[in-house]
Amino acid sequence: MSSRRFKAPGPIATFFALLGLGILLSLGSWQALRYQQKSHAEGQRDALAEATPRPISDLAALNRGELDFHPVTVRGEFLSDRAFLIKHRVHQNKPGYWLVSPLRLPSDELLLINRGWVPYERGEAIARSLLEASAGEQEFHxxxxxxxxxxxxxxxxxxxxxxxxxxxxxxxxSYDTEGMHSALEGTTAQRAVIVTLAPDHSGEPYPIASLAHITEPYLTAEKHFGYALTWYSLAVALIVIYAAAGFGVLHAQPMATRA
Structure with missing residues (x-):
């Protein structure tokens, strides 16, 4: 009974197999890391969902990371000369923006506030009207x-x-909080933090405030785990195919001649 011996495929096939394996393992490791990060964030978020709101009067606790995913109340006045519209945001299958306004805190520091969704067609006009109507100190949660x-x-x-x-x-x-900070004249948070307003801060009819993108994110930890499993499975499949080729299992059979 003959036994097959492994004979590595040619150098070109070996090069591309190693290249592909490296890419697949890198993608799998990246998604595994994102899974760990998202799991931690989701666990922290869920644990704080029913916590008592903490008042914010300055940026100190936000800079230390003590209030990540924590319910908060904040008082201040929106800037009247600066706001941001974040593109590519969908609500009920309709395209639009998130409206982000800087809020001046009692400490005179600036905090980004996600006020909610506005439709694409009239997004800029709605944002301007909201800026004009936002004068005076207000309290939000x-x-x-x-x-x-x-x-x-x-x-x-x-x-x-x-x-x-x-x-x-x-x-x-993109939701580039760091870039938005650079567009403001004043002291801003040292970390990528933003306060998203609760649904009862929705306007008539806009903006539509929602916590869904925090509490029900599109890319959950479970999805990152699935992506990691997919990339690692493809890496294993590549190894199996390479080994099968080396043992001669994948040799093509000659086609039978027609009579």
Whole structure:
């Protein structure tokens, strides 16, 4: 009885197999790390869901990370000359923006507030009208959202650096809190934190305030686990295919000639 001996495929096949294996393992490890991070954040969020709201009068506790995903109350006055519209936000299958306004705290520091969703068609006009109607000190409550991963809106940051973004309403392609901080004159949070207002702060008819993107995020820890499992499974499949080729299992059979 003959036994098969392993003979490595050619150098080109081996190179691409190792390259593919490295890519798949890197993607799997990245998703596994994101799974761990999201699991921690979701556990922290769930544990604090029913916590007593903490009042915020300055940025100290936010900078220390003590209030991440914690219910809070905050008092201050919205800036009348600056707001941000975050693109590509969907509500009930309709495109729109998140409206983010800087709130001046009693400490004179600035805190970003996600006021809710506005429709794409009239988003900028609605934002301007809300800025005009937001004068005076007010009290709000919501959740502190800490972004463990910030996607930089590089074009928007470059426009700011060149002094080309002087209008009151600035459009952003991503939820780039760090970039938004750079557009403000004053002391802002040292971390990627933003307070998202609770649903009862919705306007008539806009903005539509919601905590759904925090409490029910699209990319949950479970989804990251599924992605990691997929990439690792593909890596195992690649190893099996390479080994099968080396043992000659995948040799093509000649086609039978027709009579």
């Amino acid at each position: 919501g959740l502190v959202h800490f972004l463990d991963y910030v996607v930089a809106d590089t074009p928007a940051r470059q426009r700011l650096a060149r002094g080309e973004a002087s209008e009151a309403i600035l459009l952003w392609d």
